[in-house]
Amino acid sequence: MDLKILITWLIPLFPLSGWLLWGLFGKYFKGLSGYIASGFVIASFILSVVLFFIVAYSHGFTDTLYPWVYAGIFKTGVSAVIDRLSVIMLVMVTGVSALVHIYSIGYMQGDKGFSRYFSFLNLFVFSMVMLVISNNLLLLYVFWEAVGFCSYILIGFWYEKKSASDAGKKAFIVNRIGDFGFAVGIFLLFATTKTLNYEAVFAAVPSIPAYTTTIIALLLFAGAVGKSAQFPLHVWLPDAMEGPTPVSALIHAATMVTAGVYMIARFHVIFSYSPAASEVVLAIGTFTAFFAAFIALTQFDIKKIIAYSTVSQLGYMFMAVGIGSYTAGIFHLISHAVFKGLLFLTAGSVMHGLSGELDLRKMGGLYTKMKTTAITFIVGGLALSGIPPFSGFFSKDAVLADIYNKGFYFAWVVGEITALMTAFYIFRLIFLAFFGESKLDSGKHAHESPKIMTIPMIILAAFAVIIGFLGIPPFNDSLFYSFLHTDFKNAYNFAPFVNDTPWYALSFISVLAGLSGIYIAYILYIKKSVDPERIKSIFKPVYMLSYNKVYIDEIYNFLIIKPLLVFFDFLWKVIDVKVIDGAVNGIAGAFAVFSVKARKIQNGMLMSYILTLSIGAAALLFYYFIR
Amino acid sequence: MNNYLIVASIIFCIGALGVIVRKNLIVVFMSLELMFNAANLGFVAVSNRLNLISGDIFVIFVIVVAAAEAAIALGIAIAFYREKGTVDIDKANELKN
Amino acid sequence: MHNMPLIYGMNFLEKSMLSIIPETVIIIFAFMVLFLAFFEKLAKRKNSYYLSLIGIGFSILYVLMLSDRNIYGFYGSVVFNGFEVFLFIAILFSGMFTVLMSKDYIENSGMPAPEYYSLILFGLSAMMFLVSSNNLIMVFLSIEFMSICAYILTGYIKGDTRSTEAALKYFVLGAFASAFLLFGAVFIYAATGHLNLYAIHSFLENISYAGSNKAVGGIGIKIYISAGLIMFLVGLAFKMSLFPFHSWTPDAYDGAPTPITNFMATGIKLAAFAIFLRIYSLIYNFNIMNFNDILWLLAVFSMTFGNIAALLSSNIKRLLAYSSIAQAGYILVGIIGGGFYGYSGTLFYLLSYIFMTAGAFAVVVIFENSDIISLDIKRYAGIGYKYPFIAAAMSFFLLSFAGIPLTSGFMGKFYVFSSAVKSGYNWLVLIALLNSAFAAFYYIKIIVKMYMPDKEPASPLLNSSGDNLGIISGAIDDGLMLTIIICLILTLLMGVFPQIFINFANNSADLLWRI
């Protein structure tokens, strides 16, 4: 097989072998495993870059490694599709993972589960890569769940902590609920098209009735909702912060959670052929963006804040793919991966410095103590709040501009408001954490993290600055767009541009929103001209709502989990033991009773014996009448 | 002709009655003898009616058997009396259930 | 001589003698054994034991020598053909087992051996006469002969009130039943004017073809015959211990000496079924009466009652008695199934029944002899570990009763039931199958007692039970062991490779028709 195919399969092979290595012989490697693991991932990063250029200067291709499941008419192989979309994702995934690996060497130093950590991190990279390059829905589904499993195992990495193992379990189960929809979608797709290979499916899509397409699209989207933590199923992501911070950076910011967006982009044909489904996507995205930002406003746990911001940024991406501008969505995905990864890593470095402190109210004035961290963090914050020239500005504005120009004004308005809130909460975090007087409790003296952690942060920060220029506006003839949009050519354009407002006008507004958000944070937490407490007391109910995460967890607990458990207990204790088993044992008991009765006949009295005998004879003689 | 069989069956049923109602082993045994004799009567009557002889032969064997049973029965009666001090068959109630 | 039915040729004395040689041998040996009683020295238990065994052996030998004959002896009052051969062998086997079981048993209870063994032999000869009898007089006479031997043997234990009581009950009920049988014979005689079974058969043939024209008095005669057959059935059903006529079974089985219980359970039941089969097969084809309805009821009641009653009984002998009632019900299913297939199935089942029952009783006798264990099932707790071989054998016999595959019980049941299905008695078979399903419970109950006593610590960390594993050290009677081994081998053989036995049964069922 020729080179590019070899490369294609080497990319997942490296992390896979890494996993097997650490999984089996981890304890013989000790600290070394970290470096080798990172080496593997870097290798596959380099290979993906190579592959990127191969694809960029030639064209995409597909390849089947071996036939996997052949049952009747159901035929799927382990096969890869390498096109521009997947190579971009590859580069992003392997790149960020490489950095996170390196970072983790420092972060996880001295943890007794060191090689276990790296084995699962490698496994994750493998699964994510396979997810990106897989060429049929079955394979996609497999690694779709595999990454879920990795996140489960890594969230619960410190399993002694009940909260950690709970969070892991929650993540897995909530994802399963989404995957259930996803699986049913696949069943329906197979039932209608008799195949699961991408090309064949996409070729068949235009010919299948619209409502079927819609149902399929919505079911697939259910999977995305679970994986990318959109509104009804977002509850697992904030808890997922129990895991090690690099994991949060890699899985819960950069890669896995964006799989939903990638999936929709990958299936743009299906989604674009059902506008209804796309509108649902848009609606969910919009709502989630706002809703998560709203919660993030009042949290005090830095990782939780960043987590909610992730949810809300994902909302932006879904808005983008929901209106059919997939390129914009992917662009925001990439840039978000970079700066959100950056934010998490820096947050991790803060934790590392404060030996695991997460509460904003116990920080402050860290700027002086950990400069690199602070600066990189601020870069990330600016990117997040969309201040030019940071990447967030370009990508988010690309999304918002498309939304406006395609005439979804309401969504656009919400998007802008969300932008304001975003800027506010991230800078609230920055101000409380890095400026003002230190509120550290005694015995904790912050210190800068080691080089091995700061260097990846710096690299990411650099990318956070430059990556935006790929989308030099106007986005629609930017480098990135021109590179990628060819992959979406056979999407059905269900939302045409209604007006072409110049981008600067729109971006002006959003920059304004961002700046004002920052300003509000500034007056509240630096100048202190307005006391946050007063505002809190004014908007008491709203504040409580936001502070308690809109009580979603409680609602789920009381409306779903508790009743179900009671019902199950009833099923077991009453239906199973009493009714069904009772019936079985009841029959046996009945026979015992008969037995007692029957043995009454045998009472030892000769008299009664003779009686039975003669009665029997008389009875037999009755034959005369039935004759 | 049926009259003979009727009479025989009457005696037979009386014998059955005796076996059922009486508790005295000896009397029970006598009632059994009655039943056998009823059968004898039947045989003789039938063979006479059909101008046959085999029935009468049968009667002879029945008488023989009756004699044998008498021997056994009285033997059992004596043994039972020796153990229970009575021939009341209601006293034979050790074996039950 | 004139009304003597001449449809069958030979009536020469020597031919006739040939037809009863096996019985004669047995009787001669019976007298010899009895003769031992007169001499104190010879009256050693061993002598009579071996002598009677030799007698049975000779008899079997003669049966095998005559096996291909087809003789009507003594003016057709006895028949000897394949059917008899099969049943003679079976009966002689049951007698042999009874004798083998008895040695230590009467040692322990100090009973006079010669009379005992001679009575067993007389009983055997009576059974064989019954099976081969072809004449109502013979039938009645040999039934009474057989029963009288059984009465005596049942009450054989002196000073044991239970034994006497058993004999009493057995006698009164038995005489009552045979009175019915006798009265039935009157009716049959009146209807047909014949005592010879084949003569009756041919007579019925005529009238059934004559239909119901008054010339032969079709209807009326049929009524007479049905009356006769029903009362005859009462008499035989008593011996077969079918449901309403079963009541003597548990008590007599319980009170009698255990080997004799075996004798009753195997031999007498076998002979009764055989003669019933013979008589029944003669009237089966003719539309005299739809007899099967009655048998259907009897079968269903017998098995249901037997099983249900056995469910809770704690005395092993009574339990086996109840189960034998149920087994009688199963056997009857085959007769109802009827036809060549059904009869050969019935015979097969009877044969297998003998072996399993004898084996089970042999085990019971073993535990009765080794006085540590009484008849109460509770006392069987844990013997599975003490006496592995015997317990295994016992469980195998019980499984055979329950009709689990690999045992003759399964093959027999299968044979019998499929014959019944073949003639369309689906409900009967379904009921029978459900019966054997819950019958399994009490058979398994015993196995539970033997292998899973509650005493043992209920955990996988059992303390290995003792060292006296292996067969009871030396004390065990070789005759009993022999019985058990023979029964075990044959039960297994009939369960796994039944073909030879099926051929045997087929061939005898075939000759059952030959007239």
Next chain:
Amino acid sequence: MEALFYVFSFIAIFSALMVVTMRNPLTSALYLVLCFFALAGFYVILDMQFLAAMQILVYAGAIMVLVVLVIMLLNISRIKNIGSDLHQKIIGGLISLVLFAEIALYIINGAQKKPTGIFTRALIKKIGNTQIIGEFLFTEYMLPFEIASILLFVAIIGAYLFAKKKY
């Protein structure tokens, strides 16, 4: 003839009833003897004088004597007052009535075979019943006769075993 039949049947049935109803076993034994005599009478009517003789000799003679002997042996006063309770009587009566009804039903509605035999009264009178029976007994029914002898022998053993005090 008819008259005699009715007389005998009356005696037979009456004495049979007495047998089962009399409290004292001795009385019922005597009634049984009477009943046997009546049956013997029947046999005479039916030209079976030989059987009648047998009946008297064996039954009335041997068996009943034995019975009476045993009754005497077993301390009559003890066994005299063995009553039987009422419900038992009622059930027994019912059952035996039903039995009788059924049997009678069969007898009345059924029909016997047409007389085809050759042993007409005339023939029997000519040859003499004893001779005929004898002939048959020792030709066609030789085997049952032999068996009967053994049967009696076994019965003797049995009686002896039951009656003797201990082994």
Next chain:
Amino acid sequence: MDFFIKHLLSVLIFFPVVSIFLLLPVNKKNEWLLRNLSTFLSLVEFIFSLYLFIYFRPNTYKFQFVEKFNWIPSFGASYFLGIDGVSLFLILLTTLLTFVSLLSSYRYIKAHVKEFVILMLLLETFMLGTFAALDVLLFYLFWEFMLIPMYFIIGMWGTGNRVYSAVKFVLYTLSGSLIMLFGLIYIFIMHYDQTGNFTFNILRLYNTHISDGLQLILFIALFLGFAIKIPLFPFHTWLPDAHTEAPTAGSVILAGVLLKFGVYGFFRFAIPLLPREAFALAPFVIALSVIGILYGAFVSIVQKDLKRLVAFSSVSHMGFIMLGLFAMSAISIDGSVIQLLNHGIATGALFLFVGMLYERMHTRQIKDFGGIAKKAPIFTAFFMISVLASVGLPGLNGFIGEFLILVGAFRSYPVLTIIGASGIIFAAVYLLWMFQRVMFQDVTNPAAENFEDMNLREIITVLPLIILMFLIGFYPMPFLERIDPTVLHFLSAINHHKTVYNLIKLKTGLSNA
């Protein structure tokens, strides 16, 4: 060698009996020899059975390794063996699991070792015979006697009220199979009435023509026999007791092999013999299976006893299998067969681990565990893999089966399939929750403080199962390519009945209209 291959099935069936005779002379005291010898012999047996796999020709539905001798000519019963793609793997599973469970019980079985190993080998003989038999009587012989060794294993080495469970197990299944026997006898006789000669050759009996009303009754008869064995939803109550009280080896065999017989019976007997009623009643059966799936899952969630939880989980899994089988599509039936193996492997492994936990802590109550992961990493890893396999995590075997079943079944029964598919959520719930409470969190029970990790023997015990989980998960082709032709032939054989049935349905529908 050639002879060996030609009579491989007989060799497999009777080798354990031979091994029993090898074991009999060994002194009871010498438990070391008993254990190792028996394990070695079962390993040899397993290696023999691998020859089946090697010499099995894929891509044909024809029966292979056929042996046929007269057995009971007058019943037309013959010693008729042969395997196709389905029974092949079930046989392999049986031999493997017997080896595994013998190896697993070194520590669990303390008393009566000799009896134990002998019974296990005896059981193996009968299980193999049941899978290999193509003669109905032979099949029934093996099928029913199988109960007895199992009964002893539960009753003699079980825990708690083992006797109750054992007796319940035997009586429940026995009554079922006796009713089934009635159906079989009836078909046997019908075939006789039609052709005039007795035969138990299943391939001939397939051609028996049975009218509709009769088919219904007979199908119910056979259904009871097999459904109790599976066990399908309302007939499942013997299973939790039996599984819970049985010793580890017993549970492994029970879950791994015995439950499969019901499905196998449907595949080999009930459906091909009575296709039209099978099609007519398929919706009801599927409804029952779906109820079973959810019911089993729900009840497992609230279980407090570890083993009982696993037991109920197998009710749920067997529901999946029945759903696949009765959906009557090639894909779903392939899935069911694969799932048969998976369930045997995964649930068997789970029981092994529960057994190890019990050996170490002498309790099965979930609340008594916790924090074991810290003490025993290897144990944790293997246990987790098996748990995930039984959750149906992609990449492990469980996923392939469930996915194929659901994909296949969706075509014909979309709604029921969706309901059933929701079982995968609850599977995750109860298994992961159990796993969390048992392995994660902090040590509460002092007994767990010195919880020793798996030793070499235990690792060897579970390793084959773990390897199989990955093998089937990543490369199921060697299995599928052998199963598929059989299944396709099975469908084509019964399909013309389906068309007939549809015609009838159409007619009636028109007449109603």
